[in-house]
Amino acid sequence: MKISQRVAGVEYAIRDIALEARKLEKQGKKITYLNIGDPLQYGFQPPENVKEALMKAVREGQNYYAVSEGLPELREEIARKEKRKGLGVGEDDILVTNGVSEALEMITASIVEPGDEVLIPGPYYPPYASYVRLFGGVPIEFSVDLHNSTPDLGDIRKKITPRTVAICLISPNNPTGAVFSEKSLKDLVDLANEHGLYIICDEIYDQIVFDEKFVGIGKVSGDSPVILLNGFSKVHLMSGWRIGYISFNQSKKLEALRENVPKLARVRIATNLPVQYAALESLKGPQNYLPKFVSDLKRRRDYTIKRLNGMGGLSCSNPKGAFYAFPKIEKNRYGSDKEFVLELLKSKGVLTVHGSGFGTQYGSGHFRMVFLPDMPVLEGALDKIEEFVG
Ligand SMILES: Cc1ncc(COP(=O)(O)O)c(C=O)c1O
CATH class of the missing domain: 3.90.1150.10 (Aspartate Aminotransferase, domain 1)
Structure with missing residues (x-):
C-alpha cells in the first residue's frame, strides 16, 4: 500500500x-x-500542590474539551511569566499546546513551504530538523562555539539565502547546554531583522541554568518578529502530561501568522484540560x-x-x-x-x-x-x- x-x-x-x-x-x-x-x-x-490541582480538576468535572487557544487564566499567567522575562505579551498572544513538540509542529507547518530553508543551531534538538523536512523544507545547521556558548554570526550570514525563512534558537540548548548571552541574542535578532526572517526561540530550559543569569529573547526582541516556544516538561516536571505554549510578540510582521496558527489549534480541538489547571498551579503556586x-x-x-x-x-x-x-x-x-x-x-x-x-x-x-x-x-x-x- x-x-x-x-x-x-x-x-x-x-x-x-x-x-x-x-x-x-x-x-x-x-x-x-x-x-x-x-x-x-x-x-x-511534580510538586504535591501541582499533582493535587490535576486531581482536583478531574474530580470537579473539568473533563470536557477546552477552548482551542487554552484556558484564559492559564494564558494570562503564562503571559505574566514571559513578561517578567522581558517579552511584552498579554493573554491574547499565548496559545497553549500539547508540549513544545506540538508548538513546533504548528509553527513549522505555518511558515515552511517546499524548498524553504530554516537555520538551526548545530548540533540541535532533532525535531527541529524533522519537522522542517516533514513540511518539505531544508534544515541548515549553523555553527556555535561550545566553549563560550556563542553563535557564529559570520557562519549564519553566509548561510542565509533567498529561501531562508527563519532562524531557530534553543537556549539553553539540547544537546550542548549552551546558553546565549544578551549580546548574542541581540545580534541574532538584528541579523534576522535585516533579512526579514522569523526568530523561533525555544526556552524550555529557561530556569535550569548553573553559572550565569538566564536572559530570554524577550529582553532584546523589540518589535522584531519573535515566536517563543516554552513548556512545562522540564522546569515544571510535567513531561508526561504534555503541555507547552507558543507566545507571539507584538511585531506587526507576525499578523498573518497569528491568524494562521490558531486554525491548527482549532483543528486539533484543544489541549488536555485538567493538565491546564495543573500548569496554572505550577506557575502560581510555590516555586520552592x-x-x-x-x-x-x-x-x-x-x-x-x-x-x-x-x-x-x-x-x-x-x-x-x-x-x-x-x-x-x-x-x-x-x-x-x-x-x-x-x-x-x-x-x-x-x-x-x-x-x-x-x-x-x-x-x-x-x-x-x-x-x-x-x-x-x-x-x-x-x-x-x-x-x-x-
Ligand atoms: C529543546 C527542547 N525543546 C522541546 C522539547 C520537548 O518539549 P515538550 O515535552 O514540551 O514537547 C525538548 C525535550 O527534550 C527539548 O529538549
Missing part, C-alpha cells in the same frame, strides 16, 4: 536508539539509561522545589564534566544549562559515533545517544548523556564509560 515519502526523513535518535537497548534487556542484560531528557524518569516528581532541583543538577553536572574530562579520549565543554553533557570522542576506535554508542551499550550496558542524531555537521563525533540520575547511578555509569574508553 502507498505511504507518504514525507515521513521517510523523520528521525528521533533519542528514542530510536532505545530500541537496541530494549532488545538487550529482553535477553536479560541490565541497562543504565542515559538517553532520555526526562527528569521524571530519574526520581523527580526549583532551587533544590537546580542545585542537585549542578552537583551532577560538575561531577559528570570533571569525570568525562578526566578520561583519555574524551573532552567535554561545560554545559551552562539544561541537563546534558555532549562529549567529543577524541579517539574513536569504532567506525562512527553511532558504532561507539552501540558498542558502549553492548559491552557495558550504558545507553547514550550518538551525536550525529543531533545533526551530522556539528553533532558527529560526539555522544550525548543526561546527568539526571542520582550520584551513585551516575558514578557507576561513568566508571563503565571510563573502562570503555580506557
